[in-house]
Amino acid sequence: MNRQSNGVALTVGASLIWGTSFVATSVGLQYSNAYVLLFERFLIASAAIFAVGFFIRSARVWPELPRARTWVLGGVYAASFLLQFLGQAISGASASALLSNLFVIFVPVAAYFVLQERLPNASKAAVGLSVFGAFLVFPSGLQFSSGTAGDLLLVGSALGYTVFIVLGKKYDVSSLSSSFAVIVSMTVIMAPVAFLAGGPVSLGTFAVAGALEPALWLGVPCTVIALAMYTRGLASIRATQSATLLLLEIVVGVALSVWLLGNVLSAPQVLGAVVISVAVLLSSRG
DSSP, rough: OHHHHHHHHHHHHHHHHOOOTTHHHHHTTTOHHHHHHHHHHHHHHHHHHHHHHHHHHHOOTTTTTHHHHHHHHHHHHHHHHHHHHHHHHHHHHHHHHHGGGGHHHHHHHHHHSSSSSOOOHHHHHHHHHHHHHHHHTTTTTTSSHHHHHHHHHHHHHHHHHHHHHHHHHHOOOOOOHHHHHHHHHHHHHHHHHHHIIIIIIIGGGGGSSTTHHHHHHIIIIIIIIIIHHHHHTTTTTOOHHHHTTTHHHHHHHHHHHHHHHOOOOHHHHHHHHHHHHHHHHHOOOO
């Protein structure tokens, strides 16, 4: 397997794992709030990282923690996750899977300006389709409501993920130590946020029966393993190609939310999902 094929395989694997996170998040939010659940996710991930680093030298985060890029990326990524969790608490897992993943459309544009990656005509057309598809996907439609607020938070998270992907490629965050250091920085950043916004009493909610399992799943497979696979894969492929492969995250997330949570998609939402899928495929051409 050549370097590019390996990058594709790693990105696809990360996308499949991340696709399961929407259902796990919905279950976790039944026992905790978004601030605390996100902190618990990163805390568990950091504990796993330090355990791995004890045995594997290349996974040790200490050389990377003093670097400014680690904290910039950690801040952007933590803010993006927080917007997604807050939005999903309002709009649900299906909307989260669709809207927070709009970065697959935004990345080609950002990569063109920041990384000088070529933006073919197909990708330009994809931007227009994505606007139409995003409108169809909005569960709240044109009427402003609490649901609309959730939708907008999810779109905000997609913009944040776009910044993370492009900067991650620009700064070449591909090693285990660099990607793991980003996760540790996110834990530090989220600790005061969880304490102040989530409440000190609720910081122990992950020990409640039913809440520990989703926190563990989000912390280890969906954070440590998936992010390590993704950043490693990103080093071998273009940012635009990486974003396209992450389309699988939408498919898995929506399918699981409908199957396991009983979420129901309206006809416009199904059409919107198809339009977004076409837009993503167009953005990968050329």
